[in-house]
Amino acid sequence: MTATLAAPDTPVVRPVPITRGYRFELVKLLSQWRVRVLIVACWLAPAVFVTVVSQQASLPVDTLFGRMMHATGWAGPLVLLGFSGSWALPLLTSLVAGDVFAAEDRLGTWRHLLVAVRSPRRIFVSKALSSLSVIVVLVIGLVVSSTVSGLLVVGNRQLIGLDGHLLSPGDAAGRVLLAWLCALAPTLALAAIGLLGSVAMGRSPMGLLLPAVVALAMQIVQQLPVPVAVRLALPGYAFISWNGLFTDPAQRGPLLIGVIVSLVWAVVATGLAYLLFVRRDFTNPTHDGSGRRALTAGLVPLVVLLGVSVAALAPVTGFGSGIEQDKVQRSVAIEFAHLYRLQTKQLNRADVTEAQLQTAAECTKGGDQVAARGPGNDWRCVISWHLPGVDVAxxxxxxxxxxxxxRYVADGDGPKEVNGFFLVRTPSGDEPNPLWQFDGNIELLPVK
Structure with missing residues (x-):
């Protein structure tokens, strides 16, 4: 009789679940003093900024909605959104997403992490989700802090849109929230670029700076007289196109295109970062990134994506600047009519409708020496209107x-009783003259 020995069960080694890896990476991020300082700053600094600026005599009139920070609390979060899209959000994505992988290279902890988690794919997902969570917390802090301080300091009042019509406090609240939600799309695109730079460049500080550098390059391009298709194909355009939410009807076309383009960039950049990460050789402790791989698998695909986006948008947007004489005349005439009614109410005069005013504008550029199209500070508009019972326009x-x-700024140049003074004398005292100077927005897409 022979005895048979049963082989003991071989233990099955399973990778750590994504949820546990996510919690671990989130705790690692939140334990960094740099991230803690960012969270505190994003939840406190906007409140201080809005409170201080709203109580000053001079306002940031060169910023969209800056001239309204004395009039309504809803202007504060919009001013902050304009600043954040240019500087704060690119910097935040650099400091969080741009360093999430490179930190392991500097500390030399990849081997320990791989032994614990046993799956490069799960490590990537955990790090990407944790950095996204921190960025969302930072953005929420910017929104909540600036909004609460604006409402407490200035008040829950009506907001004048970019075509001169009044938005109720409830309508203004909805549009402010939607504008910040739309700004999340380009923020995600920059965060994905940060992930790509952190993976591709290893210990190099350029990985940390990449989102901020890309955002600065996009800002420079946006200030150049490039075709509309190039402008909309850049992932940062949604930081700008939220302006169209504050017209009636809302200019949703450029905003939707900007959001979609940003999300496509976010998906593509994240996918490239993932492919580079799972193919990496972790046995080399001195890995500093591969310059050739960063170029071929990182930069080139994004350049191709930009070219494809421009080619796809060009038939829809046209090849010009999008700023044309008829658009300027229509925008200025509509906004003047709305603001004229507001001034009429201030002066306690008989109300008139836009249909009764029959407002029209004739605009030229450069004194008829150049074609009336494109950007510039040499536009001149003559606006005419009619009052009921008055023969002379x-x-x-x-x-x-x-x-x-x-975006344009219209500066009144007479007559002085209409737009010549900053203040108008009303039965309740002097108030800002809505016709003296106002901001407007021209939709760059073709108008049907």
Whole structure:
């Protein structure tokens, strides 16, 4: 009789679940003093900024909605959104997503992490989700802090849109929230670029700086007289196109395109970072990134994506600047009519409708020496309107400065009783003259 020995069960080694890896990576991020400082700053600094600026005599009139920070609390989060899209959000994505992989290279902890988790794929997902969570917390802090301080300091009042119509506090709240939600799309695109730089460049500080450098390059391009297709194909355009939410009807076309383009960039950049990460040789403790691989698997695909986006958008947007004479005239006439009614109410005069005013504008550029199209500070508009029971039409002159993004500032140039003074005398005291100077926005897409 022979005895048979049963082989003991071989233990099955399973990778750590993504949820546990996510919690581990999130704790690692939140334990860094740099991330803690960012969270505190994003939840406190906007409140201080809005409170201080709203109580000053001079306002940031060169910033969209800056001239309204005395009038309504909803202007504060919009001013902060304009600043954040240019500087704060690119910097935040650099400091969080741009360093999430490179930190392991500097500390030499990849071997320990691989032994514990046993799956490069799960490590990548955990790190990407944890950095995204921190970025969302930072953005929420910017929104909540600036909004609460604006409402407490200035008040929950009506907001004047970029075409002169009044938005109720509830409508303004919804559009402010939607504008910040749309700004999340380009923030995700920059975060994905940060992940790609952190993976591809290893210990190099360029991985940390990549989102900020890309954002700065996009800002420079946006200020150049490039075709609309190139402008909309850049992932940062949604930081700008939220302006269209504050017109009636809302200019949703450029905003939707900007959000979609940003999300596509986020998906592509994250996918490239993932492919580079799972193919990496972790046995080399001195890995500093592969310059050739970063170029061929990182930069080249993004350049191709930009070219494909431009080619796809060109038939829809056209090949010009999008700023044309008829668009300028229509925008200025509509906004003047809305603001004229607001001034009429201030002066306690009989109300009139836009249909009764029959407002029209004739705009030229460069004194008829150049074609009336494109950006510039040499636009001049003569606005005419009619009052019921008055035979002679009224007229007013405005000097316009239109930037390449379609935003313009209209500066009143007479007559003085209409737009010649900053203040108007009302039965309740002096108030800002809505017709003296105002901001507007021209939709760059073709108008049907």
């Amino acid at each position: 009224g007229s007013a002159i405005y000097q316009l400065d239109i930037n390449p993004l379609g």
